[in-house]
C-alpha cells in the first residue's frame with residue numbers, strides 16, 4: 157500500500173475533472189456551466205437548465221422546443237411496469253419503489269443500453285428525463301391508494317408531474333400556476349451539485365460500464381439517506397418535534413450542541429459550503445410569499461427562521477461554519493404544495509436527475525475515466541492459521 161492516501165469521505169480527493177458545475181464553498185457560489193444559479197433561477201426553467209447541464213450550452217429556441225418535445229413524447233411507461241407497483245406493501249417509501257422501477261427500465265429497453273453508442277445514450281437520456289416523473293407519481297399514487305394517471309403531454313414538465321400526483325380520474329385537474337412555477341424553480345435549484353454522494357455513486361457505478369438506468373437507480377438509493385436527500389424530510393420531523401412535542405427550540409439547540417443522541421440541526425451544514433448555501437438563499441427569499449399564497453404553515457416557517465437566527469448567532473455553529481443548506485426551507489414549501497413528507501426526497505431525485513445524467517455522460521466520454529476502485533488501509537489481523545486437529 158506504499159503511496160496510498162487515507163482520506164475517509166474523500167474530503168480531499170478529486171476523482172474526476174468536470175466541466176459541469178462550479179462551487180466555491182467559501183464564498184457561497186454555485187454555477188451550472190458557468191451560469192450563476194441566481195440568474196438561472198430568475199430567467200431559466202427546469203427543462204432549459206437540464207439541456208444546459210447535459211449539452212453544455214443554453215439551447216436556441218428551436219433546440220429547446222425539440223428537446224422539450226422529445227421528453228414529452230416519452231412520458232408514458234410500459235404498461236407492464238405498472239404491475240411492479242402492486243408488489244410493494246402499501247406503506248412502502250416511494251424512494252426505494254422509484255429506484256426499483258428505474259432499475260427495471262433496463263429490462264424494458266435492453267436493446268439500447270450500450271454506454272458507447274451515442275444514439276443509445278441519447279435515447280436513454282430522454283427516456284429517463286421523461287419517465288422518472290411518471291414513475292415517481294405512480295409510486296406516490298400507490299402509497300395513497302389512488303389510481304395512477306397517465307401523463308398529459310399538453311402540460312409542461314412540472315404541471316404534468318403535479319397532475320399525475322394530485323389529479324384523480326373523476327375530475328379535471330386545475331394546475332395552480334404558483335405551485336407549478338415554484339416546483340419548477342425548486343427542481344432547477346437541485347439539478348446538479350458536482351460530486352455529491354449520489355452523483356459520485358452514479359459515476360462510480362457507471363465507471364464499470366453499467367448502463368445509465370442502473371447507474372441512476374444507484375444514485376437514487378444514495379440520495380435516500382438522511383444525511384443527503386433525506387435531510388428535507390428530517391427538517392420537518394425536527395420542526396414538528398419542537399412545535400408539537402413539548403421540546404422548546406432552545407432545548408433542542410442544547411441537545412444539538414451537546415451532541416446528545418447524535419442529534420443534529422437538520423438542514424444545516426454542508427461538506428463544501430462553509431458559507432450560506434446560495435440555493436437556500438434563493439428559496440428563503442420567497443418562502444414567505446409562496447407559503448402565504450399556498451396557505452402553508454407559516455408558524456413552522458417562523459420557527460425555522462428563528463432556529464436559523466439562533467444558530468447563526470451561536471459560537472457552536474459559527475466556529476464550525478454551519479449555515480442553512482438547500483434542504484432547510486424546501487420541505488416547508490413541498491408540504492404547502494400538498495406533498496407528504498415521504499415524497500420530499502423523491503422530488504429531490506427528479507430535480508437531481510439532469511445532473512446525474514450530465515455527469516454520467518461526461519464520465520463515459522472522458523478518456524481519462526478508469527473503473528472506480530478506492531484503496532484501503534488494512535488494519536485487521538496479520539496472517540494466522542486455521543486450527544486443525546492435532
Ligand code: CMC
Nearest residue numbers: 383384385387412420421422423424425426427476481483
Ligand atoms: N448540526 C450540528 N452539528 C453539525 C451539523 C449539524 N447539522 N453538521 C455538522 N456538524 C458538526 C459536526 O458534529 C462536527 O463537529 P465536531 O467538529 O465537533 O466533530 C462538525 O460540525 C463537522 O461536521 P462533519 O460531520 O464532519 O461534516 P461533513 O462535511 O462530514 O458533513 C453534512 C456534512 C451535510 C453531512 C452535515 O453537515 C450534516 O449531517 N448536516 C445535517 C444533514 C443535512 O442537512 N444534510 C443535507 C446536506 S445538503 C443537501 C444534500 O447534499 O443532500
